[in-house]
Amino acid sequence: MRIISAADIAGLLTHSALVDALGEAFRTEISVPLRHHHRIPQADGSPEAMLLLMPAWTASAGRQFVGTKIVSVYPGNGARNLPAIYGSYILSSGETGAPLAVLDGTELTAWRTACASAxxxxxxxxxxxxxxxxxxxxxxxxxxxxxxxxxxxxxxxxxxxxxxxxxxxxxxxxxxxxxxxxxxxxxxxxxxxxxxxxxxxxxxxxxxxxxxxxxxxxxxxxxxxxxxxxxxxxxxxxxxxxxxxxxxxxxxxxxxxxxxxxxxxxxxxxxxxxxxxxxxxxxxxxxxxxxxxxxxxxxxxxxxxxxxxxxxxxxxxxx
Structure with a gap:
């Protein structure tokens, strides 16, 4: 299993290529269950945090993949000079379920969110x-x-x-x-x-x-x-x-x-x-x-x- 860092992602992706890949994905059969939301109250009075679980898997013919993103959203982190969002992404084989890679979910989220807007x-x-x-x-x-x-x-x-x-x-x-x-x-x-x-x-x-x-x-x-x-x-x-x-x-x-x-x-x-x-x-x-x-x-x-x-x-x- 490979560990893919934020720097790795930034070095491998371009915004134009990802926009194209997203366009293809929205034309393809991909199963996307409803994401799970779990609210996390903060004892120190900071804004309420949230844990998100986001699974998806390819459904069409060809090489199959399963992926799950685990995201924590802490709106109060700005006051700590920290990002509001942290995440990890687990990519697995759709044929066997064997894990292929863990990707920096924070970087992946920033790229895919911006490219979806584009x-x-x-x-x-x-x-x-x-x-x-x-x-x-x-x-x-x-x-x-x-x-x-x-x-x-x-x-x-x-x-x-x-x-x-x-x-x-x-x-x-x-x-x-x-x-x-x-x-x-x-x-x-x-x-x-x-x-x-x-x-x-x-x-x-x-x-x-x-x-x-x-x-x-x-x-x-x-x-x-x-x-x-x-x-x-x-x-x-x-x-x-x-x-x-x-x-x-x-x-x-x-x-x-x-x-x-x-x-x-x-x-x-x-x-x-x-x-x-x-x-x-x-x-x-x-x-x-x-x-x-x-x-x-x-x-x-x-x-x-x-x-x-x-x-x-x-x-x-x-x-």
């Missing part, structure tokens, strides 16, 4: 999108910036974070890694969003950070951070103005606060969610329908994405 952007963002606003400066942010730049001709990226220092640190770290892209720190979030072609949010906000009234015609809003029904990164105006899409209906209609909360209050209905990534990748929905259409993609993650990413890493080892 996969959605292939169908939902304008083809001429050049301005990207990144809301949040955590571990996901650099991956989201690079992944969107891999599928759209991004030329300007503005990073906003509640801590300007963290936003500046991210911008400094990315300089020189994206040729032809100008990176800046946004002081005025509303002003930056009003100019943006793509807006990505990767925060742990429980109340809206981005208003739908700020979105210009043709904008694409990419919501990644909220992972429970009580978390919101955008407001009701956004879900009312935009054409709505999710990664999976199973997750989006049950776990995504930006979708679940307005449905519960009658602001929108389930029928307003036009498609998920299965529909987009299999050609059942065309995606963006007009240049001035506002689109919104809500991601909560699925074990299918983890398995696809782990399989790509495993196969890349043999090259």
């Amino acid at each position: 996969l959605a952007a292939r169908s939902l963002a304008r083809k001429d999108a050049v301005r990207h606003v990144m809301v949040g400066a955590g571990a996901l942010a650099p991956h989201l910036i690079r992944a969107h730049a891999a599928v759209r001709p991004i030329r300007h990226v503005a990073v906003w974070n509640r801590s300007r220092e963290r936003a500046a640190h991210l911008v400094e770290g990315l300089k020189g890694t994206l040729p032809g892209v100008t990176l800046t720190v946004a002081s005025d979030l509303e002003g930056a969003v009003r100019e943006a072609d793509i807006v990505s949010c990767a925060t742990i906000a429980t109340n809206p950070v981005v208003s739908g009234d700020w979105l210009k015609p043709g904008a694409h809003l990419d919501l990644v951070g909220g992972y429970t029904p009580s978390m919101r990164e955008t407001d009701d105006a956004a879900v009312q103005r935009a054409s709505l899409f999710v990664d999976t209906r199973t997750g989006g209609l049950h776990e995504a606060g930006d979708i679940v909360d307005p449905i519960r209050r009658g602001v929108i209905t389930e029928a307003d969610v036009k498609a998920d990534l299965f529909d987009l990748c299999r050609g059942k929905h065309p995606g963006r329908g007009a240049d001035d259409e506002i689109t919104l993609f809500k991601s909560v993650g699925t074990a299918l994405e983890d398995l696809a990413a782990a399989m790509l890493v495993w196969r890349s080892l043999d090259r």
Whole structure:
């Protein structure tokens, strides 16, 4: 059995290759049971933590794989200068069940989450999108910036974070890694969003950070951070103005606060969610329908994405 580190994953993957692999996975037969959620109260008063178990296995002909991700989510870790998410991924043979590898699940999650958003952007963002606003400066942010730049001709990226220092640190770290892209720190979030072609949010906000009234015609809003029904990164105006899409209906209609909360209050209905990534990748929905259409993609993650990413890493080892 191989141990595959975060550095190994970063050295083996590219964002464009993983976007392609995810697209293929959403067209393939992969079994994905509902993930297990286990809440972990914190005695020190920190926000409640969560343990996630996410299994999946290939169901079509060919070499078979089984994978399970074990994830801990500790929102209070920011105060400790630690990542909010830790994880391990176990990849096994689908024929024998023998373990093949243990992968760094934190790195794998960052890659697959960002590339799932980029996969959605292939169908939902304008083809001429050049301005990207990144809301949040955590571990996901650099991956989201690079992944969107891999599928759209991004030329300007503005990073906003509640801590300007963290936003500046991210911008400094990315300089020189994206040729032809100008990176800046946004002081005025509303002003930056009003100019943006793509807006990505990767925060742990429980109340809206981005208003739908700020979105210009043709904008694409990419919501990644909220992972429970009580978390919101955008407001009701956004879900009312935009054409709505999710990664999976199973997750989006049950776990995504930006979708679940307005449905519960009658602001929108389930029928307003036009498609998920299965529909987009299999050609059942065309995606963006007009240049001035506002689109919104809500991601909560699925074990299918983890398995696809782990399989790509495993196969890349043999090259």
